[in-house]
Amino acid sequence: MSAATEFRTAPPPVGLRERAGRGKLGIVALILFVALVAALAIGARPGDYVALSTENSTPTGTRAVAQILRDHGVAVRQVDRLAQTRVADPAATTVVIAEPHLLTTGQLGSLVDYPGDLVLLGSSDESLEALGVPAREQIVGLPETAAAQCEDPDAIAAGSVRVDGWGLEALDDGSDLCFVQRGGLAAFARVDDGGRTVTVIASTALVTNDALAEHGHAALAVRALGRHPDVVWYVADGLDPSLLTWAGSGTDGEVPTEVEATPDFLPPGTGNAIYALALTALLAAFWQARRFGALVREPLPVVVRASEATRGRARLYRRARATGRAAASLRAAAALRMGRRIGVGRADGREALVSAVSRATGRTTSDIERLLYGPPPADDASLLTLISELDALESEVHRP
């Protein structure tokens, strides 16, 4: 037998087929399959919970009104970004803006420039002022159902709606406001802004799935939103800075958002170099994470301090304020040590020890009697005093 055969070598690597045979590959495949199914199931769930979105079927959404509009032959199209509106014919299109308080100043400007009809679901002081609605928004303190009380045909057709949430407070004679409750707050406003109409539904609850069927909500919503064969619906989210676009707007609606990452004082390409170094860091992580062989297990012994039991007993004494018990132990231990020193055994009794200690120290027997067999100390302070007195006595006995 040659020396080389004593060497141990790595077994040949395990192939894919053997691993599959062992069932490991099957388990991995099963996990992947389950993960895929779970991802599809989660992805297929209705994910739109944005308030006032036409895809949202929960009570806060507006899917119901959108479907009613479609049933009446109105094409409702919701856009995620304002730039995607691309209104082909402003004269035949209603642009619906939900949550207008989240619009940027630039977006408001594009709304002002837009020639077609606008419907605001909700309101803000900035948007009302920019679009020429002479009103201010206020929180409705007294929600109530109000009648139209204006000449607008849509409002009259609706009859009455509930004023709730937010309302409009007139800044002029209030001739444009409808459904005014007792606090003077209106749910609805409509102004003619030279060639186009701006409609504000301040109490947005009335177009939601939840409340659409109540009072004259459905009538008001359908009449206000369905004036033209096309509706473009946009829910502002505060993250999209792009502008409203229409045929002839002369812009693609995009606002330059990217800030130049490289400041002027760094040479050009620094950002790309840092990018390359960040990729390198990933490789470095793999380089360092790959372990040179497995860790070796170390069976560790039990570590219990021998004094644990005594320390536990000390804590019990302290918690119970057992000064008597602690003092009795210390007295007995001191008596044992002194007795050994002066040759008095345990069996000799108390008197023998007291008189022997008295002889050894020159103290009176009553003093020693009190120290070794006196009443238990009442509190911590007298325990400490007793201990120091015992120490003094013991040192006198042990003095040569």
Next chain:
Amino acid sequence: MHITGWTVALAALGAIPAALAESRNVAWLWIIGVVALALLDVWMAPRTSRVGVRRQAPGAVRLSQSVRTTLDVANLGRRRVRGAVRDAWQPSAGAASTRHAFSLAPGEVQSFGTILRPTRRGDRQAGAVTVRTYGPLRLAGRQRSIEAPAHVRVLPEFASRRHLPSRLVQLREIDGRTAVRLKGAGSEFDSLREYVIGDDVRSIDWRGTARRGEVVVRTYRPERDRRVVIALDTARLSAARVGDAPRLDASIEATLLLGALASHAGDRVQATAFDRVERARAASSGPQLMAELADALATVEPSLLEPDWPALVRLVQSRVSQRSLVVLLTTVDTSAMDSGLIEAVAALQKRHQVLVGSVEDPELGAMLADRSDAEAAYGAGAAARAMLEREAAATRLRQLGAEVVLSLPDDLAPAVCDRYLALKAAGRL
């Protein structure tokens, strides 16, 4: 597979073209190129199955000493292999440097030494040997671990052997070999020899003088060929730590020192480690005893069990038939009262002389002397209570006729030996 630092360095160089081109795509292309090169290198690296390893570990080492184990690495293939090996050992084996780089021509064998300095008694196991081979570009390579079992038995330190010379001197004083010759209890008649000036005239043997025509004296020597049975308690109380080591370690030191001393004195020593069953045994005679003792006690570990004292009594009775010294290295505390230790000592004491050795806790003494605050006062009270309970148990054992030695861990071995010498001098073995 694994990658080397060169791969990372090469990837870092990609920052320059990325900066010059001012393009992230260049950075991505560069990194993908580097990864592709590394993969190519892995593919071209020699297979790890072409590398053979062989471990050679010495049988035993004393704790606190260092030992060199060797790892032979052989190239079994037909290409030169560059790589590295890791000679993994358990952390308590105290391996100094475990990684070794190699470059082997076909058929070449290279030996590497790994210095072990174990920190714990017992069998220290080696882990797998991990082999890395590098590809021709040094960017990456293959890695596999090879099982190559090996172990080093770490014997007890026997730090108390420094006490042995002074005890051997005492032994010789009892023995007839020194100037002090005493006859009496504990010694037996050895031989007659010629009188020399300085010998005690009282030791002249007149009958022999009359028979031989010259003055002869009797010489005595201590009793020999006595039996000494050392029983170590490895049950739960031996696991408690006193200072830095469990109580069992102090017991092992005491066993080794007493074994060495008693075998020098000509007594027959046997040792047993015991909790509910016998864990280790050593019963050689003569010079092999110490090696066997150390080897047997090296792997003894405390077990968290109650000791079975009646079984120990039966074991001792079955091992020795004549009167012997039974040394119980255990823990004397209040639990001895109901664990059966007292009854066991009583049973053993009927036919043998029992010596009970117990490790005291220095922390208890510190607690007893602590006067810093009220909390310390309660600690002192609890320590005093523990001390009294132990004294009570020890007194009970002494009343049965047993010898009791209570010592701090470092003093247990010499204290037990001193008591053995005293017993021997008094002829009570």
